[in-house]
Amino acid sequence: MEHPGFLTGRSTSRRPPMPERNDLEHMLRAAMLFQQQGRLLQAEQLYHDTLKIDPNNFGSLYYLGLMRAEQGRLDDSVKLFRKALGQDPNSFEAHFNIAIALEGLGRFPDVIAHCEKALAIRPACAEAHFTCANAWKALQHAEKAIAHYEKAIAINSRYAEAHYNLGNTLCSRKRYREAIAAYNKALAITPHYAKALNNRGVALQAVRRSHEALSSYDHALAIQPDYYEAMNNRGVALLDLRRHAEALTAFDQTLEMKRDHPEAWYSRGNALQALHRYPEALTAYHEALAIRPDYVEALNNQGNALLTLRRYDEALANFEKVLLLEPRHPYARTGAARAAAAVCDWERTAKVSGELPKLIEQGEFLDPFTLLAYCGDPALQLRCAQKTLHGLSPVPLPSLCKGHVWRNEKIRIAYLSTDFHQHPTAFLTAQLFEDHDRSRFDVLGFSFGPDDGSSIRGRLASAFDEFYNVTANDDAEAANLLHDLRVDIAVDLNGYTMGARPGILARRPAPIQVSYLVFPATMAADFIDYIIADPVVLPFDHQQFYTEKIVQLPESYQVNDRKRAIAAKAPTREAAGLPERGFVFCCFNNSQKITAPVFDIWMRLLRKIDGSVLWLLLDSDAAKRNLQREAAARKVDPARLVFAPRLKLEHHLARHRLADLFLDTLPYNAHTTASDALWAGLPVLTCLGRSFAGRVAASLLHAAGLPELVTESLEAYEALALQLATDRASLGDLRRRLRENRLICPLFDTDRCRIHIEAAYVEMWELWQRGDRPRSFTVEPHVGGLLKR
Numbered sequence: 001m002e003h004p005g006f007l008t009g010r011s012t013s014r015r016p017p018m019p020e021r022n023d024l025e026h027m028l029r030a031a032m033l034f035q036q037q038g039r040l041l042q043a044e045q046l047y048h049d050t051l052k053i054d055p056n057n058f059g060s061l062y063y064l065g066l067m068r069a070e071q072g073r074l075d076d077s078v079k080l081f082r083k084a085l086g087q088d089p090n091s092f093e094a095h096f097n098i099a100i101a102l103e104g105l106g107r108f109p110d111v112i113a114h115c116e117k118a119l120a121i122r123p124a125c126a127e128a129h130f131t132c133a134n135a136w137k138a139l140q141h142a143e144k145a146i147a148h149y150e151k152a153i154a155i156n157s158r159y160a161e162a163h164y165n166l167g168n169t170l171c172s173r174k175r176y177r178e179a180i181a182a183y184n185k186a187l188a189i190t191p192h193y194a195k196a197l198n199n200r201g202v203a204l205q206a207v208r209r210s211h212e213a214l215s216s217y218d219h220a221l222a223i224q225p226d227y228y229e230a231m232n233n234r235g236v237a238l239l240d241l242r243r244h245a246e247a248l249t250a251f252d253q254t255l256e257m258k259r260d261h262p263e264a265w266y267s268r269g270n271a272l273q274a275l276h277r278y279p280e281a282l283t284a285y286h287e288a289l290a291i292r293p294d295y296v297e298a299l300n301n302q303g304n305a306l307l308t309l310r311r312y313d314e315a316l317a318n319f320e321k322v323l324l325l326e327p328r329h330p331y332a333r334t335g336a337a338r339a340a341a342a343v344c345d346w347e348r349t350a351k352v353s354g355e356l357p358k359l360i361e362q363g364e365f366l367d368p369f370t371l372l373a374y375c376g377d378p379a380l381q382l383r384c385a386q387k388t389l390h391g392l393s394p395v396p397l398p399s400l401c402k403g404h405v406w407r408n409e410k411i412r413i414a415y416l417s418t419d420f421h422q423h424p425t426a427f428l429t430a431q432l433f434e435d436h437d438r439s440r441f442d443v444l445g446f447s448f449g450p451d452d453g454s455s456i457r458g459r460l461a462s463a464f465d466e467f468y469n470v471t472a473n474d475d476a477e478a479a480n481l482l483h484d485l486r487v488d489i490a491v492d493l494n495g496y497t498m499g500a501r502p503g504i505l506a507r508r509p510a511p512i513q514v515s516y517l518v519f520p521a522t523m524a525a526d527f528i529d530y531i532i533a534d535p536v537v538l539p540f541d542h543q544q545f546y547t548e549k550i551v552q553l554p555e556s557y558q559v560n561d562r563k564r565a566i567a568a569k570a571p572t573r574e575a576a577g578l579p580e581r582g583f584v585f586c587c588f589n590n591s592q593k594i595t596a597p598v599f600d601i602w603m604r605l606l607r608k609i610d611g612s613v614l615w616l617l618l619d620s621d622a623a624k625r626n627l628q629r630e631a632a633a634r635k636v637d638p639a640r641l642v643f644a645p646r647l648k649l650e651h652h653l654a655r656h657r658l659a660d661l662f663l664d665t666l667p668y669n670a671h672t673t674a675s676d677a678l679w680a681g682l683p684v685l686t687c688l689g690r691s692f693a694g695r696v697a698a699s700l701l702h703a704a705g706l707p708e709l710v711t712e713s714l715e716a717y718e719a720l721a722l723q724l725a726t727d728r729a730s731l732g733d734l735r736r737r738l739r740e741n742r743l744i745c746p747l748f749d750t751d752r753c754r755i756h757i758e759a760a761y762v763e764m765w766e767l768w769q770r771g772d773r774p775r776s777f778t779v780e781p782h783v784g785g786l787l788k789r
Contacts, residue, residue, distance in 0.1 A: 024054060028047075031046035061083045062094055066097060069100065074102075111134075126155040126159050133165065143173075146170065164199070166179075167200070180200060180204060183197075194224040200213075201230070205233075214238065218234065232250070263288075266298045269284035276450055282302060285301060285305070300332050313343055330364045330366045330391070337365070343623045346630070369519065373595075376667030377691065385521065400480065400483040401508045408442070410439075411440060414485070416494070418500065428558065428672055428675070430460055435754050440758070440762075468481065476507065482504070482509035492523075493517055494519065495518055513530075515528050526547065529548065529764070536699040549774045552777075552778045555753075558753075559757065583609050585612060585659070585663050586614075588656075588673050602663060604634075615644060617644055659682055661724055664687065666714070668694060685724070686711070698710040704747045704748075706738060756782060
């Protein structure tokens, strides 16, 4: 905030400041001359001498008060000005200058009182309105501050500092477009106003004009190269523009100017996270917190980096610190919920579950993806998605598609994903992209995730007719590219999962926009027209919980790559830490899907089946410790929980052969994990849930020809698991059927699924071409082979 200086001219009070005696008048004039010449010791001595003669001399009190103010002795200054005002309460200069001194002391109500008295004497003083506005702003009465800045500007339209401070106050009220106009007026008067350029950049970023913001910061730095705040803000703009490496350089330059700048360390951590350099990001956040231990956002983002590194217990500790400092922090609440689920801390997850409706309604839980592990209520999932979307984009973005209907030579489909690398999504979809009918479709890939140099990344890039890496493009640029390419159908393969960028499709770059495969719930977004599902995962009577229109493929919605290799040789049970003859229950879901009610069932099964074990994925040491403790609490030897380390996919698939039965989770089923088990020949037992995420395994089992492994209650689930574990003949028959049907069942018939998906795209496209609104529909099944019973 800019401030006016003290008024140094002669007081214009109605009472003459000079005494009548000639010697006193000469002494005072000499003191004033010494003060003007900077000979302060001589001036001060003369003022004191005059006050010995006349202790109530207004001029001596006023000018000595002014000297004390200029020396920074503000308390003394205030006392002298008060004495002067005791002699002449109508002195404009005394009221104004005491207001300036009081502002320096932070005594803002007194500032306002004296400014009002000064303005009563001289209403048309821009500087007095300006000072009054500053005090109101300091007291967080923004509207009163704005009114006084506007009065100052009405009196003096070329008052650059008033325009600047008005811009700052408008920013504090999130009136960013008005703030930008105020900064522009300040800059029209004073073009080299570095602070105005910097703060204009902040306002421009707030309204998503990051390119202009970057230009504003560059201009500020050209004027003042050591302006570290502008350099740090430049880095933040570059982060917004997804120019992560350049942003990192800007933060390093900021820290060269000011090593103890916590915001630069924090932003450096954000850039390193964006570059997937998570251990270095942790170090940067640590530096920020060493300077400012209560830096909430640094604590929160350090927690996010720890989550990515699977250091869940440390992440949980971070999020709890945030919530102590800011109890209603929505992202920390969500992060803590995710970490607690990942380490199977069921005391915490039970508490979160009980609070979810209230937390979501209050906007304190804003991650629809994390919610899936806690809640199978589709109505609550819808509400969470609505709140999340509003938090991401409270104001609708302008649409690139204006209703114009075009007709390409072939239907142009673009798949958008952050997971075009070694990721389950990539392993499911690669063959679909390869096998799309090129006589009818152009198939484009848009990647905004890491290029890990893996073979699957190379395969995916080759599978598309055109492959665009838009990682370094911001959402607007990526959307413009989609629109310029005249994409007919944009298919979102992320939803609200990690790395998602809904801001791309929020700009409506394509006339038809679809959610598919990865996010098993509604996005609650008016810019997503359809969700591709099937009759099991998403019956039409669930439409009330979805803003998207439901498109049902005839068998399973989930496409699979039948080229997924399984290593020829599986390890021995002994090598995997499993009993040679005991029954092996298996669940390779991530630990966050394991809930206490399901675990209770698993432990009862282990107690009933002698020699049996439960084979789980080693997700983290913290989860392992907690699960072992929970097993012991249920009177099961923790050694009967066997933990499998992560392996490359082909070897992971091969070791499924060592297990006897895969036990699914609820409310969030196995998805790709269930397909992996079935592809490897391992039967999966599931319980049908209430929402999409809890019905996927049922869909897969129907499509694999094993509907009898779908139960409709946890009691039935437990009974069937016990039956299969004690009836090897029945289980063997299931394994045989799975093995024989593996290459002909709809689940693993990639071409059959591809035909159904293409039929869905054609129906969507034809509706658009006719000018019809999106509607729900069912795709008719393609005639194919028969399953063996």
